[in-house]
Amino acid sequence: MNCFIMILLIKNLIMFITYGVYFMEIKKVQDEKKLTVLLEGKLDTNTAPELDEELKTSLDGIEDLIFDFNDLQYISSSGLRVLLATQKTMNKQGAMKIINVNDFIMEVFDATGFIDVMDIE
């Protein structure tokens, strides 16, 4: 068991050293039933699963979910998929919105119709 954890840790360390600059940072700020998720970097095919995992355990009891994209540079369909799945979840338990979206990401939201399906500022 320890061996497995060690291998996992070493693998993550190597990934971080190799790809460090490409990782995405996720910061969460929770205030009772309101959760703000701040993303930094890129939400792409390699980083979207990380966000997906993180959200799986974070949304219980949350009625107000805010994604702050102020430091997010880029999004691809993998990221859109995670956001859509999250929107469907939040539609059942509260509200979700995305703020501080840059021009590039806004265009992606616009082209895909996400701008009509989500609350985006």
Added chain:
Amino acid sequence: MENVTINSDLLELDNIFDKLDFLLSEYDYNPKLVMQLKLAVEEIFTNICNYAYDDKDGMVVLSLETNPSPLSITIKFEDHGSYFNPLDISNPDTNLTAEEREIGGLGIFLVKKNVDEIQYENIDGKNVLTIKKHLI
């Protein structure tokens, strides 16, 4: 023209982007257009990695060619996996509500929206997808 042969592994994506950055470094380009290009490249490469070779790895040959004036780039993706013409896929209905929206189908749609030209050919059993985009 630069040819790159890589494994159908999503982690190679950043290597492809590095190659692109290097190729374009000597030119003046519109950064937003390059970001759109990278989005298209990611979506195409992701599809190849996920679908072309089932669960096995396979090689993907990329060729990148810049045309200097006005600045544009042509990128060709070649794989020898199962037949897949992304242009066969119909666009998602962007008017549906969140509940009605399908989770998938967005990748190719974003490619089409972000390149100027796109063409598919099946040559000797290989999938060959060519995109072209102006970068000024």
